[in-house]
Amino acid sequence: MARLVLKFGGTSVGDIERIKNVAKKVKQEVDAGHEVAVVVSAMSGVTNQLVDYCRQIAKVHDQAEYDAVVASGEQVTSGLLAIALQEIGIPARSWQGWQIPLIADETHGKSRIERIDTTSLSDNMSKGVVGVVAGFQGVTEKGRIATLGRGGSDTSAVALAAALNADRCDIYTDVDGVYTTDPRIVKTARKLHRITYEEMLEMASLGAKVLQTRSVEMAMKHHVRVQVLSTFEQAPGSDLPGTLVVDEDEIVEQELVSGIAYSRDEAKITLLGVEDRPGVAAAIFGPLTDAAINVDMIVQNVSEDGRTTDMTFTVGKADLDRAVQVLEKAQADLNYRRLAADANVVKVSVIGVGMRSHAGVAQRMFKALADRGINIQVISTSEIKVSVLIAEEYTELALRSLHTAYGLDKA
Template sequence: MKFGGTSMAGTERIRRVANIVRAQAAKGDEVAVVVSAMAGETDRLVNFCREANALYDPAEYDVVVASGEQVTSGLLALTLQAMGCRARSWLGWQVPIKTDDAHAKARIEEIDAPALIAAMQSGQIAVIPGFQGVTPDGRVTTLGRGGSDTSAVAVAAAVKADRCDIYTDVDGVYTTDPRIVAKARKLKNVTYEEMLELASVGSKVLQTRSVSLAMKEKVRVQVLSSFVDENAPDADSLPGTMIVSDEELAKISQEGLDMERQLITGIAADKNEAKITLTRVADRPGAVAAIFGPLAAASINVDMIIQNIAKDKGETDVTFTVPKADLLRAQTLLEERKEAIGYFRLIADDKVAKISVVGVGMRSHAGVAATMFKALADRGINVQAISTSEIKISVLIDADETELAVRVLHSAYELDAAA
């Protein structure tokens, strides 16, 4: 079970979390709980580090910020004990959760779980601070922001859990953002790959890394709400969204257990990309490498790329997207290399949105893309770029048309819930 910062914000909310944990343990289940710091606490600690040292040493930054989860793990153990449960906290170095030494963005390498498993088998609830681990040299590490989801999946894999329940402030994964489409439906099941595509394009229910890890370790993950009333169905009846393998989804489908599943699983909108167009680039070998080589060297991820048909003058326009946060750096890099690349003008546009339709069903169905382009064209929405993967089609459009596009596509793929 994993609880985020909003659920852990203060002793009253921690009591609510403890009630959920106690109910699960009362069924005879062996339970480990991974917790985040109180909402706002990590920001407070990060600010202290910045004030102390603008170019902070990530090893010491980790010592400071890991304390937030240490506090909530102790408090949840205390609260469970007050309710009559046996519980103890297991700090990252105590488990141990072994990571590499890439401080502030460490990767979990191994979890030595025998002691943890033995304690759980004895009936003790294990409370584990998320986000933290320990290097081979015995120094504290953190996994980067949002790392607690990854901690939860890694612990679930290490103890061979039947399920990893991630309690959040939403009650599952939806076909799209319910704030945009009121008729968005909660999904019963999504596959790891669908979730990865949805997460990476802006449905920030789970951290992408945690989904990749779940896929690699075959951990069944349920996303569900920690803000449930007493009469709500419990986690075992799978009230949230299960994230499962292709095989498990196929089995679920064969058994008719997810009748509402459509060809398309969800529609995501992402406003974190910006578009760069270089006009009149010389149409010669090496021109593309001259553009994208320096960007890659600077760790700037280029996503969608379009090269317009070469005009008769041997010139071409190249359009691509980069993360909005890297736009200025990318512009500077490219302007410094204007001569070497050989282009006429650089046009940057950060008023764009990437709209993606995602679903494993599209592997076996033609016509998914055609439906998309027709639906958008019918409403006069101009597509500026396209990219596809096996289970996703993305288009770049004017940011002002984001909500309209999402609603149009949600209807076009018949995802709207019955009224």
């Protein structure tokens, strides 16, 4: 017997038939003798509708009231799934954030979980009652509803799994796992049976939108074994149907590179002829930080004349116009010669904890791209990833070349 937390996203509970289907999946786990808690999102489309209502009334609105409005979506699904479970003979009851209680902090709209008192929920589960938990929400110490930000139901599920000491947290979604790269682009992409938390974090934040980043961080911190799998289909011939996200030591034979991720959400800014003096980086990035614009990759060229240099960095595509405005306003202070902006870029990354102990991973990447005539504009590296910025039109070609170069193509 194991204790499991299952999480179903918005498309998985998108209509009444799908909710009934989810009930059947939960029943399978109960019939197998497991104690089960289920975390549900709002039916797909509902949250957007509720957010839109708030915006129609006031563009800027009280986040505590926003939370009261949008948290209702998960409340509905939790009650409906409890009814669907009871209808097929499985004892179940719904739990709202305030009923558990799942205590969250006062930063309404993007609240963080502070603690979960699982006493009652756990008691019920021990008695064979499936706990159907409304995801995405908690309650503040002041007794107000607080939501955890978009995609927060993943975080609810992992936090609950940690608090319940669950053996596994299964995240059911509309993809059947984590792939070596985007299978829509690279036909030879393979599903990964296991991936480390660190790798998953890089995959998630680099654009493979399978799991919310915060939920992976939380899983890593509390050593929660997370499985990503599909609500709609089961991969044939696999003992584990999805991808298991685990500690590094659970992966016996580690590949050099686990996956190739990409993000089209980047834009490049170059400041030409910036004064090469101490504090110039702070002078550039200070105003951007003040404007809440995140800067990602940063490259400073070696100064040729000893007096000026070029500074290149990336910002989110959505922030590009605002970033340019901020920098143009600061021109007098920064004293750069020219500003060049380019939204036509993509960030491609190779990711793998294996590269910690192996040299030559980056070199293989540069060579594979060079062989295809793809120019690298910016490079950044971390312990377990190498990222390059290239022109957007090379995205597919780069992914396919790298996927082959690292031996990831399926047999």
